[in-house]
Amino acid sequence: AQSVTQLDSHVSVSEGTPVLLRCNYSSSYSPSLFWYVQHPNKGLQLLLKYTSAATLVKGINGFEAEFKKSETSFHLTKPSAHMSDAAEYFCVVSDRGQAGTALIFGKGTTLSVSS
Amino acid sequence: DAGVTQSPTHLIKTRGQQVTLRCSPKSGHDTVSWYQQALGQGPQFIFQYYEEEERQRGNFPDRFSGHQFPNYSSELNVNALLLGDSALYLCASCFNRVCTEAFFGQGTRLTVV
Numbered sequence: 080a081q082s083v084t085q086l087d088s089h090v091s092v093s094e095g096t097p098v099l100l101r102c103n104y105s106s107s108y109s110p111s112l113f114w115y116v117q118h119p120n121k122g123l124q125l126l127l128k129y130t131s132a133a134t135l136v137k138g139i140n141g142f143e144a145e146f147k148k149s150e151t152s153f154h155l156t157k158p159s160a161h162m163s164d165a166a167e168y169f170c171v172v173s174d175r176g177q178a179g180t181a182l183i184f185g186k187g188t189t190l191s192v193s194s
Numbered sequence: 195d196a197g198v199t200q201s202p203t204h205l206i207k208t209r210g211q212q213v214t215l216r217c218s219p220k221s222g223h224d225t226v227s228w229y230q231q232a233l234g235q236g237p238q239f240i241f242q243y244y245e246e247e248e249r250q251r252g253n254f255p256d257r258f259s260g261h262q263f264p265n266y267s268s269e270l271n272v273n274a275l276l277l278g279d280s281a282l283y284l285c286a287s288c289f290n291r292v293c294t295e296a297f298f299g300q301g302t303r304l305t306v307v
Binding site: 115182185 | 198225227229234235236237238239242244249250252284286288291292293294295296297298299300301
């Protein structure tokens with residue numbers, strides 16, 4: 080079964096400092112992995128996706144993630160945090176069934192950004 | 195493009211009642227999935243509809259059922275509501291079940307009292 084584990088429930092950074100949100104995955108086949116962001120009272124927005132192409136994936140708003148098969152990791156990074164980055168972040172793996180696809184979400188990491 | 199739209203945005207129901215939530219997918223999408231997000235948790239997959247049939251189902255009881263219409267819109271029905279059904283219900287749409295890029299609606303906040 081596919082699963083993801085987000086290693087930190089809460090990460091706090093100062094504005095202008097780097098962001099690292101950690102995610103490990105478990106998959107019985109080559110996975111499709113995603114990071115989604117959820118701002119308060121808003122829907123989920125796709126930040127970036129990995130689907131077996133380049134292992135370093137660039138997303139929106141300066142975020143990127145690196146797929147490391149040997150470490151079964153897909154950590155999300157950003158060089159310099161902005162106040163508007165404060166939100167809930169979800170690491171997600173795609174579970175391909177016989178007739179459809181489910182997205183399996185981690186429990187989320189709350190990112191706080193202080194000035 | 196209106197994206198994925200869900201209605202209503204908020205709903206309050208009593209235990210034992212039944213509820214219907216609605217979703218219109220993003221233009222060009224033919225697949226709709228439903229997720230339940232309890233407070234402080236990640237979304238959990240309920241089921242996926244494609245070509246008006248349920249194609250994949252998560253670990254949810256039969257009280258949760260759905261429907262997809264010829265225009266690809268979808269409904270989620272929950273019978274015999276329990277307090278534990280209180281959650282944000284999210285609809286996601288994609289193309290042809292593959293969902294390498296799913297778009298989510300803003301959700302329906304259901305409160306069961």
